[in-house]
Amino acid sequence: MPHITAFDAQKHHVHLTPTVIDGDGVAHVFRAILDTGAPGSEFSDRFLQTIHLFNPAKQHAVTIPDGLQTQKHGTTTLPRLECLGQALEHLTVYVSRFDESWGIDALIGLDFFRKFRVTIDYAAGQIVTEPYGRQ
Amino acid sequence: MPTTMTWKEMQQAFPNEWLRVVHYELDAVGQLARGEVLYHSSSKEEVYSKPLSGQSEAFWFTGESTFSGLRSHATHHGV
Numbered sequence: 001m002p003h004i005t006a007f008d009a010q011k012h013h014v015h016l017t018p019t020v021i022d023g024d025g026v027a028h029v030f031r032a033i034l035d036t037g038a039p040g041s042e043f044s045d046r047f048l049q050t051i052h053l054f055n056p057a058k059q060h061a062v063t064i065p066d067g068l069q070t071q072k073h074g075t076t077t078l079p080r081l082e083c084l085g086q087a088l089e090h091l092t093v094y095v096s097r098f099d100e101s102w103g104i105d106a107l108i109g110l111d112f113f114r115k116f117r118v119t120i121d122y123a124a125g126q127i128v129t130e131p132y133g134r135q
Numbered sequence: 136m137p138t139t140m141t142w143k144e145m146q147q148a149f150p151n152e153w154l155r156v157v158h159y160e161l162d163a164v165g166q167l168a169r170g171e172v173l174y175h176s177s178s179k180e181e182v183y184s185k186p187l188s189g190q191s192e193a194f195w196f197t198g199e200s201t202f203s204g205l206r207s208h209a210t211h212h213g214v
Binding site: 006 | 159161163164165166179180183184187189190191192193194195196198199200201202203
């Protein structure tokens with residue numbers, strides 16, 4: 001059964017509202033942007049630290065290079081990520097330092113979307129997702 | 136004790152601030168519709184450094200995202 005999610009087509013990017021289920025089974029919803037140019041999803045290190053999925057004590061100091069707004073500096077595995085009505089368990093994502101002005105905590109990339117048949121209908125302001133293998 | 140606020144009320148009360156919200160509801164396009172603001176600050180660090188409540192939380196920013204795409208940002212800097 002396809003899942004249809006509405007989005008605000010007036011915005012410059014497709015904003016998403018994913019949910020991470022942490023190790024204690026508690027859901028945390030946050031803002032993200034769909035990044036079809038990214039092979040892997042990137043998550044804010046500060047967000048991951050707050051929900052106990054990243055330990056900065058194990059990392060060296062991270063700075064964002066001049067001219068960039070993000071810096072990948074590790075990976076972590078999310079117990080469960082729910083997005084657009086679909087879910088993936090044990091998804092490994094990049095841990096990144098984000099520019100705060102972005103106002104988001106993740107860029108959702110193709111590692112998530114290649115798992116599903118995805119149709120972005122800008123005219124209707126809808127994203128349709130369906131697992132492969134279903135008619 | 137936090138009281139329930141609508142998204143519009145949160146934007147007016149906490150412009151360009153980071154929020155952590157419990158007992159939240161989302162609207163049809165995934166936008167925060169209402170909830171109880173647990174923490175708020177213009178400093179993301181201040182809000183995100185608070186311990187988890189043990190409840191489901193929404194992590195939100197009341198301002199507009201400045202994200203313009205990594206490629207366009209790099210272009211502006213001649214990268």
